[in-house]
Amino acid sequence: MAVKVPLWHHYLQAIRSREVSRVQDFQLAEDVLLTVLERVHTLDPRFLVDYSHHLEAFQFALRSSEDPLDMQVPLQVDASALLIEEQGPSELGDGPMLCRLGIPWGATGLESWMTGDVFSASSEGGTKCCGYIEPSKVLCVLKDLLVAAIVHCKHHGLIAPGSLSATSLQEEQLHLSLLVSSGWRKIRFNIVPTLRRKCGVPGLDGTWLTPGFPEGTLQRVVSHGVDLVPAGAQHWRACTGYLLTRLLGELGVFRGHRLDSLSLLDRVNHEHWRDGGRQPGLSFNHLKTALLWACALFPAPEDWAELQGAVYRVLVVLLSCLASRTLPPFLYVGRDLLQGGGLDLNAIYQHAEGFARQPEAALRIHATHLGRSAPPRVGHGIKALLQLPASDPAYWTTAYFDVLLDKFQVFTIKDENRVAAMQSIFRKTRVLDSVDG
Known part of the structure; x- marks a missing residue:
């Protein structure tokens, strides 16, 4: 005689039955996107390719919703050499502070970030910075690179016809949106230029929450640093999305x-x-x-x-x-x-x-x-x-x-x-x- 599955578990079984296919869909879409981003890096080494998205695949498998996924594009810049100028509370996102990324006078090794396509010289005298890396300019450069990379990849057969739509790149956002086909599913990715900062960030404090996680988990996760992402034409903001995904992964040990x-x-x-x-x-x-x-x-x-x-x-x-x-x-x-x-x-x-x-x-x-x-x-x-x-x-x-x-x-x-x-x-x-x- 068949055992009757309780309603809650029956519902959960239906959700779990889709997890493997969702991971496969994510990985197929990720392969297309990484191929394009590799070409972006070839065209402009200032933009790196992050291959460590196993946590994102794991998180995508948990979901039923089809909200856009963030795909970070790390910037090839020494964050410790920059001056982070805090501007005040953020009106957007999950970070409490807006900031500007300043390049100090006499800085070495940052020459590629002092070109006019991503840099604005300071008009204020007596400041510690000769100018700032502007997120709006970085996004504009990245958009042009993505278009060129997509054309190259399609022309050389590196991605399948119809696997990627760049029409949404014309949207004025704080990210660049791409729609990637993966079998019958279409996954929207928000491409976000990111600078990871490993020093302390004001307002970041989860040490008192440790009883709910394995010992030392929060401190270890936070030590990886916090991402700075575009928050406007001139400002960046702290974003904890990467940290929260890592914490979600830690719950899997329980x-x-x-x-x-x-x-x-x-x-x-x-x-x-x-x-x-x-x-x-x-x-x-x-x-x-x-x-x-x-x-x-x-x-x-x-x-x-x-x-x-x-x-x-x-x-x-x-x-x-x-x-x-x-x-x-x-x-x-x-x-x-x-x-x-x-x-x-x-x-x-x-x-x-x-x-x-x-x-x-x-x-x-x-x-x-x-x-x-x-x-x-x-x-x-x-x-x-x-x-x-x-x-x-x-x-x-x-x-x-x-x-x-x-x-x-x-x-x-x-x-x-x-x-x-x-x-x-x-x-x-x-x-x-x-x-x-």
């Missing part, structure tokens, strides 16, 4: 369902909350950030031993962030990843809360799986409880999120200290819950 929870929520987000990707909404990076916070807030192995409970650990963090309209970056302080992207946070919250209350309907792979849904796990009066960390950051603790897990009927921890801490927070919130419930 037993449990950490990565499975991310894959499952990304599938639900793509298929149901974003209507198959046709509607705007949360990105994979939003969900990845929620998972990393959940891993920090729930470091115990038993929190991730059961699939449904693992998903809810990420979900309660995400719900709290949506209710308070604030998703802090994992490694930087003072930023909000939910702002600036034109997201309808009210609509996204309704989708996420609806799934948390009655997840079964979203876990049906096709119509033959339709059946009776379980009753709602919690009433509609939970939003006020979810908003507490916005008014008092002291609630951003494991005990608070344990209360949320208990409200959704997925708190199964037996540790007496955890239970006592949860009950203490619960007593503080009971009056609020009774008013709004």
Whole structure:
């Protein structure tokens, strides 16, 4: 007699069945792109080729969404020889600071970066810099190189006809977009010129989060440096995308369902909350950030031993962030990843809360799986409880999120200290819950 697979695991099996093909699709598309970038490097050695994209392939396999992927093009320049001039808070991306890349007076070994195609001389007297490497100029040079490289590769049969579209290169963005065909799938890559800086970056601080990761992981990952990417015509910004992908890879050493929870929520987000990707909404990076916070807030192995409970650990963090309209970056302080992207946070919250209350309907792979849904796990009066960390950051603790897990009927921890801490927070919130419930 066949063993009946629980609904949550049935849904996960459907996602996992696509992982191998997605890795293969990524690798085929990557081969096309690397062939072009190798030609770019031949034409201009200032632009390097990064061959270490195994983590990106691993991350792509976890996803159901088809959001663009970043492909970094490292700059051949000694970052330690440059002067990093901080300009103030960034309005874009996940970095807290804007900066300019200055070339000091009398610098040697930087002559190739002092040519007019990428360099602007300083008009201010008495400065430490003779001028600056301008991101807008770097992007313009890289765009021309990509066009020339694509023409060369097509003419010499190095890439298959129709495997790459450069029409989107005309877009005015802080990156260069290329659409690469991989079998039946088309993958969009954002080509980003990048300078990796290994010295300290203001605002980068994750040392207190270490309980959720193997010992020394955060310090080791951060020691690789932070990428500086274009943030405007003159300014660069710090970007932690590479570091977060490395942290995501570190989660693979754990037993449990950490990565499975991310894959499952990304599938639900793509298929149901974003209507198959046709509607705007949360990105994979939003969900990845929620998972990393959940891993920090729930470091115990038993929190991730059961699939449904693992998903809810990420979900309660995400719900709290949506209710308070604030998703802090994992490694930087003072930023909000939910702002600036034109997201309808009210609509996204309704989708996420609806799934948390009655997840079964979203876990049906096709119509033959339709059946009776379980009753709602919690009433509609939970939003006020979810908003507490916005008014008092002291609630951003494991005990608070344990209360949320208990409200959704997925708190199964037996540790007496955890239970006592949860009950203490619960007593503080009971009056609020009774008013709004």
